[in-house]
Amino acid sequence: MFERAYWPRWVWRVSLAVAIVWYPALIWLLGSPPAATLDFGLAFNSMAEHLLAGRFDVDPDAIGAEGFDVAGRTVSYFGIFCALLRVPLVLLPGFARTDVTWWSCLAAAWLATWFQLRAIGLVWTTQSPPRQSWLAAALLISVVLGGQHIQFLRPSIYQEPVNWAFAQAMAFVFLTMRGLTTARGFDRPTICWMATCAGLALLTRVSFGIGLYASFGLFLLARGQPRAWPAPACILLAFAVMTGIVNAGRWGSPFTFADFSRFDLSQDAAPDRLGRLAAYGVFNPARIWLGLNYYFFPVWTWIRSDGHVLFAETQATLMDAMELPPGSFFLTDPLLLGLAIAGAAAIRDRVRAALLLGLCAPPVLMLCAISMAHRYRMEFYPLLFLAALLGLAAPSRRTEPRRLFRAAIIGGVVIGIVASHVMAVLYARSPWGPGEFYLERYGLVGTYTRPPR
Numbered sequence: 001m002f003e004r005a006y007w008p009r010w011v012w013r014v015s016l017a018v019a020i021v022w023y024p025a026l027i028w029l030l031g032s033p034p035a036a037t038l039d040f041g042l043a044f045n046s047m048a049e050h051l052l053a054g055r056f057d058v059d060p061d062a063i064g065a066e067g068f069d070v071a072g073r074t075v076s077y078f079g080i081f082c083a084l085l086r087v088p089l090v091l092l093p094g095f096a097r098t099d100v101t102w103w104s105c106l107a108a109a110w111l112a113t114w115f116q117l118r119a120i121g122l123v124w125t126t127q128s129p130p131r132q133s134w135l136a137a138a139l140l141i142s143v144v145l146g147g148q149h150i151q152f153l154r155p156s157i158y159q160e161p162v163n164w165a166f167a168q169a170m171a172f173v174f175l176t177m178r179g180l181t182t183a184r185g186f187d188r189p190t191i192c193w194m195a196t197c198a199g200l201a202l203l204t205r206v207s208f209g210i211g212l213y214a215s216f217g218l219f220l221l222a223r224g225q226p227r228a229w230p231a232p233a234c235i236l237l238a239f240a241v242m243t244g245i246v247n248a249g250r251w252g253s254p255f256t257f258a259d260f261s262r263f264d265l266s267q268d269a270a271p272d273r274l275g276r277l278a279a280y281g282v283f284n285p286a287r288i289w290l291g292l293n294y295y296f297f298p299v300w301t302w303i304r305s306d307g308h309v310l311f312a313e314t315q316a317t318l319m320d321a322m323e324l325p326p327g328s329f330f331l332t333d334p335l336l337l338g339l340a341i342a343g344a345a346a347i348r349d350r351v352r353a354a355l356l357l358g359l360c361a362p363p364v365l366m367l368c369a370i371s372m373a374h375r376y377r378m379e380f381y382p383l384l385f386l387a388a389l390l391g392l393a394a395p396s397r398r399t400e401p402r403r404l405f406r407a408a409i410i411g412g413v414v415i416g417i418v419a420s421h422v423m424a425v426l427y428a429r430s431p432w433g434p435g436e437f438y439l440e441r442y443g444l445v446g447t448y449t450r451p452p453r
Helices: 009-029 043-052 060-066 081-085 087-091 101-123 130-145 159-181 188-204 206-223 230-251 264-268 272-280 285-295 312-318 334-345 350-359 361-368 374-393 403-429 435-449
Strands: 068-070 073-075
Touching: 009 101, 009 130, 043 060, 043 081, 043 087, 060 264, 068 230, 068 264, 081 087, 081 159, 081 188, 101 130, 101 159, 101 374, 130 334, 130 374, 130 403, 159 188, 159 206, 159 350, 159 374, 188 206, 188 230, 206 230, 206 350, 206 361, 206 374, 264 272, 272 312, 285 312, 285 361, 334 374, 334 403, 350 361, 350 374, 361 374
Parallel strands: none
Antiparallel strands: 068 073
């Protein structure tokens, strides 16, 4: 399935070794050792046991406040992929109550890194001109030690599905670049594996799945060759049917992925959310400007003279939650953004345009969502990473990088690495839920310096 990268072997080995060693070490340093007891850590275990019994509910004690009450049963909106990973575990005597969330999050991060390194290796060859080699090396370092992984190393039931969906998306991006850059092109195995990645993502986290389905579907249309469509179409349909069966078993409709009117938290602790949901829905374009602020220009944390956050009234009207920590892609991923812009500007064919257009779906959904969270930033990275690879692969008139160019690249990498590690520390200490609750009581600095409870 996978081809060997063209770069020097030591680059591959050192990069992967850094990820294998530093990721678990950093998680531990941030206060989450492998044996830590995590909130809702057995929810996917319970889901796996119930799936083996032909049921789609979950133990109320395992899912707690994250459950949904449907016809006297407790269900979850999380996709079933992470539960399927635990099927071998729950079948082993004595291991059904073993929490593997920590290891699952880490394994997904490693796998995503592996695919990203291989994707960069398809572009960065031993024959690459110096300018491209500089950019490729900088992107590689940014991937391993920068925004796409470091800042999300907080094991939790919330982070785990996002990590696995991201890994599946990175496999999709790798296969895309292999099709675009190698002699084998988009042969039948490649497009079938791309369809499989999209289907797995749909079972893991629907927003990622929608993006990969859209990207792959538009790719097939733009590429033409309808005789090659039946096999990947059957794969996509099979995963869609599986997802529909799960949805029907949970909510009574194959097209419902989550019914937040039945959310325990909304019914018990925050009933105001029901009115907000009825008025504006789960996704609404009216929230886009707030989303841009949250993900790129985090002035929403500013405390006004009256003691409220800057957009307090709008947040109370439109949003369930804007979670801490505040962050910006401009700080954690300056190089990635620059390469992505260059890649988008360099597109001259409809196949590449179609692939990127489909991957716009998850970021747009996150910008419109009723809740915004730090982990949702991962939804932007498939689009940004593929566009960055296209920018890296774009031909350049210059071969030798100038001194100013090198300084800018090094500066971007350093800023991204430092900012990502700062975000990792803040994310590890950030409370769940609406950020304004803490900001208005303790301030931004006080929220992170007060003793943990």
